[in-house]
Amino acid sequence: MNATIDVVVNGESRAVAPGQTLLDLLGTLGLDARTVVVEHNRHIVRRPALRDVTVAAGDAIELVHFVGGG
Amino acid sequence: MTTAVETIRDTPFTIGGRTFQSRLMVGTGKYRDHETMMHAIEASGAEIVTVAVRRVNLDRTNEESILHHLDPKRYFLLANTAGCYSADEAIRYARLAREAGFNDFVKLEVIGDQETLLPDAAGLLEAARTLVKEGFKVLAYTNEDLITALRLEEAGCAAVMPLASPIGSGLGLLNPFSVRTIKRRLTVPVVVDAGVGTASDACVTMEQGVDGILMNTAIAAARDPVGMAHAMRLGVEAGRTAFLAGRMPRREVAVPSSPLEGMLD
Numbered sequence: 001m002n003a004t005i006d007v008v009v010n011g012e013s014r015a016v017a018p019g020q021t022l023l024d025l026l027g028t029l030g031l032d033a034r035t036v037v038v039e040h041n042r043h044i045v046r047r048p049a050l051r052d053v054t055v056a057a058g059d060a061i062e063l064v065h066f067v068g069g070g
Numbered sequence: 071m072t073t074a075v076e077t078i079r080d081t082p083f084t085i086g087g088r089t090f091q092s093r094l095m096v097g098t099g100k101y102r103d104h105e106t107m108m109h110a111i112e113a114s115g116a117e118i119v120t121v122a123v124r125r126v127n128l129d130r131t132n133e134e135s136i137l138h139h140l141d142p143k144r145y146f147l148l149a150n151t152a153g154c155y156s157a158d159e160a161i162r163y164a165r166l167a168r169e170a171g172f173n174d175f176v177k178l179e180v181i182g183d184q185e186t187l188l189p190d191a192a193g194l195l196e197a198a199r200t201l202v203k204e205g206f207k208v209l210a211y212t213n214e215d216l217i218t219a220l221r222l223e224e225a226g227c228a229a230v231m232p233l234a235s236p237i238g239s240g241l242g243l244l245n246p247f248s249v250r251t252i253k254r255r256l257t258v259p260v261v262v263d264a265g266v267g268t269a270s271d272a273c274v275t276m277e278q279g280v281d282g283i284l285m286n287t288a289i290a291a292a293r294d295p296v297g298m299a300h301a302m303r304l305g306v307e308a309g310r311t312a313f314l315a316g317r318m319p320r321r322e323v324a325v326p327s328s329p330l331e332g333m334l335d
Contacts, residue, residue, distance in 0.1 A: 010125040029128055035135045036126055037169045042162075044169050062125065064166050065135040068107070069122025069152050070097030070237070070264075070286030 005057040016055060023050040025061070036063050078314045083281060085259050086175055086207030086228035088146070090117045093276070094306045095148065095261070097286025101295065104139045110289050111145070114299035119145040120177055120284065122152050123167050142172050148209070150177040155190070157197035164201055175207040175228070177263075177284075187237045191218045195225060202226035211263050214248040216255060223256050230256055231284065234275055235265030238287045242271035243278070250278045269298070269305030276309025277317070 004015035009025070016025060022045055026033050038045045039062040045053055055061065082089045095118040101107035111119060121136055140147065149167030154160035157180055164176040180197055182190030189212050198208050207228040212218050214232040222230050232252055235241035242265065243249065253260045259281040266272050266285045275283055283306055292298035 010128055012128070031126060035137060037123075037166050039166060044165055046169065062166075063128070064123050065126050066121040066137055066147070066149065066167075066170060067124045068098035068101065068136050069124075069150055070099045070120055070284075 005055070007055050007057065007059045007061060009061045010063055020055050021051050022053045022055060022061070025055060026050065026063070029063070031063065036065050038063055078311055080310065080314060083259070085209065085261075085281075088175075090146070091115075092117050092303075092306075093282035093310055094272075094303060095120065095282060095284040096289060096299070097284070098136055098140065099286050100290040104134075104136075106295050107290070108139055110295040110299040111140075112299075113296045113303065114289065115303045117146055118148050118284075120148045120150050120286070122150055123163050123170075146175075147172045148175050148177050150211075151179045151197075153181070154179060155181050155193075157193040157200070160193070160197045161200050164197075164206060165204075168206065173207075174205055175209065176201060177209045177211060177231070178227075179211045189213055189233075191215065191221075194218070195221055198222055198225045198227055209261065214245045214252065216248065216251050219252045219256055219260075223258050227258060229259040229261050229281075231261045231263035233264040234262050234271065234283075237264040239265055240267030240271075240288055240291075241265055242267050243275045246274070246278050249275070249280060253279050253281075266302075269301040272302050272305035273309035273312070276306050277313050279313050282306075 005018050006013050007016055022038055033047055033050055041060055083093050092115045094114055094116050096111055096114050096116040097120045151160040151163040154163055160180045168174055178197055180190045180193035181187050194210055198210050201208050209229040209231055210222045210227045211231045219230045232249055234243040261282040261284055262275050262280050263284040266288050272283055289295050289299045
């Protein structure tokens with residue numbers, strides 16, 4: 001199956017393979033799950049659950065981390 | 071020849087059940103590079119270091135999180151909700167920060183105005199109440215207003231953080247009376263956050279009796295951030311020690327320091 005689905009990651013639309021989990025998505029983006037916090041459709045997904053959540057078309061995903069700040 | 075000096079004993083600096091040696095907390099924003107930042111933090115002697123929560127930049131692969139530089143075992147990471155303009159937004163950022171897994175402390179900012187970056191007291195109280203219920207140790211960045219500070223304490227905040235002057239302004243302590251009043255009336259620690267510009271500001275602020283100071287720009291935007299970080303450390307220590315030592319009363323007239331007796335005819 002070649003079709004992709006569109007999800008919104010950090011405010012930008014991205015085409016991803018269907019059936020991907022959030023953990024798969026992090027891998028595709030080259031991100032280490034230990035250093036990123038994932039919000040999926042406004043719900044925080046804890047690290048152990050990243051492999052259990054499959055992304056669907058239209059999902060809004062936020063990937064955040066700590067940066068310099070006061 | 072050295073003389074033993076009896077140093078003044080201070081009480082421990084404890085916030086939300088955690089005790090720290092340094093009363094100076096520093097931010098990690100606006101440094102020209104990570105190396106300068108790390109040297110400056112080291113020179114400041116700070117143990118509590120603030121960080122912000124932001125989107126990972128997906129266009130730059132392997133973009134470094136600040137945790138590549140800051141060892142979370144060595145420094146106590148205090149996440150902020152900087153840039154949030156509503157209670158809901160600040161709550162969302164705080165939850166994301168806690169999920170990073172270091173601690174349940176948050177430096178709560180709910181900003182009310184873009185030009186001054188002054189806090190929104192109503193939004194701040196609303197967010198503080200929710201976050202305290204969720205088990206957060208809330209350190210609330212607030213105006214130098216006693217009533218707001220009292221309400222934040224009643225809401226269960228672990229510390230109240232009145233500003234010296236607006237964020238990044240470097241104007242120093244504009245309202246010592248209000249900050250002193252807040253310190254006198256609150257039981258939870260009072261940490262002045264924002265506005266300190268140089269070491270004398272830090273010293274004067276600590277002389278008001280507050281428990282600590284949080285600063286970022288004053289160090290990061292100094293010509294020599296490492297040198298300024300060291301100066302700030304000394305300023306905080308000098309101010310704290312002077313407060314504990316108790317200053318002489320102010321007088322409107324001169325009082326001679328030398329004896330009036332024994333003068334020549």
